[in-house]
Amino acid sequence: MSLRRFWYSFLPLLIFAALALFYEYQGNRLSALMLGIYSLFFLVYFFIPLVKQPLIMYMVMSFLIVGLGWQNGAVLNPYFMLNGFFLVINSIIDLSLKSFRIYFFFQLGLAMLSFYLHNQFHIAWILLAIAISYPVLKWNEIQIEKAEQQEMYEKLVSEYRKLKRQTHESERAARLEERTKIARNIHDSVGHKLTALLMRLQVLMMQERRPEYEELKQLASDSLEETRHAVKTLQAEETEGISSVLQLIRKLEAESHIHLDFTLKQGVLSAHLTNDQNIALYRVLQESLTNAMRHAYSREIRVVLALNAAEDLAFTVKNRVHEDKPWEWGFGLKNMKKRVEELDGQLHVYQNDNEFVVAGTLPLREENMDAL
Structure with missing residues (x-):
């Protein structure tokens, strides 16, 4: 109850x-x-x-x-x-x-x-009882049917979400297996051949000291190192969700020399974002940082990521401004709003109390569960 x-x-x-x-x-x-x-x-x-x-x-x-x-x-x-x-x-x-x-x-x-x-x-009480019996009993029958339908719906939704998770995990496992296979092939073919080439160049250098051999050896060594790096990258697991966005933002923070005050609410790190949502969220934060670098009063930006009541991802980006003056929707802000709305999200941009605020939501329901 x-x-x-x-x-x-x-x-x-x-x-x-x-x-x-x-x-x-x-x-x-x-x-x-x-x-x-x-x-x-x-x-x-x-x-x-x-x-x-x-x-x-x-x-x-x-x-x-x-x-x-x-x-x-x-x-x-x-x-x-x-x-x-x-x-x-x-x-x-x-x-x-x-x-x-x-x-x-x-x-x-x-x-x-x-x-x-x-x-x-009195006989009137009997007639009244007969009159109310049918609607009351029918009401109970309707309520029981609604409760059963709701229970069945919740079971179907639960099974659907479970199936989606299993499908997602299966696809992810298949991708990782394919990446591992490609990495193994690169290691066994290209890596071994480059290693053999380096050994052959080393022998030639010992037999005859020529400058071009040294250049070829360096080129082969660099190629082998890049191949090893590519193999490690392919063998590593994919980074998904908010974590991938945070890595990109931290890199952007280091490059722009702006301090980001990140606040992550409970459940955010486990939220699953699609590739399009990852890109949209990153672009929103990137554009917000760009605006802050142009117009911010300080070099600090506050970013809050949370799950709202509807279990959607809610994001808020705030930065100080020099003065409370009118602002316009530039190309960057318009493009940012369009990108979010194309993913059924919402974006609001406003300014108050010497703060410029970009706030919005992205739906996290798998395959638009609310459309069922």
Whole structure:
């Protein structure tokens, strides 16, 4: 039970209880036993989310309400009846189709019995019960179907995400295997041949000291070193997500001599970005740094990356400006906004309190899950 739904159901019960007790107080019929029964009533109510069979708890609460009416004597308290009716409404979502029908007719029988014992039984009550039976039972049926559909939807979404993760991991493993294969081929063919060439040049240099041999040896040595570097790069795992963007930004920070104050909120480093999103985020930060170098008051830029309530990546870039003056959408800002919006993201640029702010979001839902 969600917190909002708990208060929606608890507050009306509390109000009806207060009205019932006030009604008894006005008739000088309020007693310690009545207060005790109502306390037990709410205690049972709080246990409903904790038990596997809420039907039993609802029946106990109905018995307590009827007990309050019987203990009251000949006067029928209308607020007791409202408590009972609201229990039926509240149980529509908590009980299954079969359990709700059992409880509905059980509660209906108790209500008719209460009217009979208080000498207020009338045919009109039976007609009213018949009139409300169908819509209430139908409402329960609709709620059960909605709950089942929601549960099925969540299972399908979970399975879809699991399948997407497996597919992503399989593709990644295939790419790494292919890269490893290419690296092995380069090492076994080009690397060995360059090594053999170096040895042959070394022998020639020992036999005959000629300047061109030295140049050829240096050229072959450089080629071998570059080949080894390429092999290591191919064998290394791919860097994905925010980490790859951070590496690029740190390199840009070193080149521009600007200090970046990075704040990474929880969950950001594990967020998966597509290649297009990686590029878009990097370009946004790059353009922001470029603007800061031109117009910033200080050499420090604050960057915040976080996941918002919708589990999308939210980014904010702030830097001080010389003065609060009008600014225009230049080519860089327009291109940056277009790039983000093409990925279904949002970008906002504004200036306040001597700060220039670039803020936006990029959707992280895999394959636009929200489109399902």
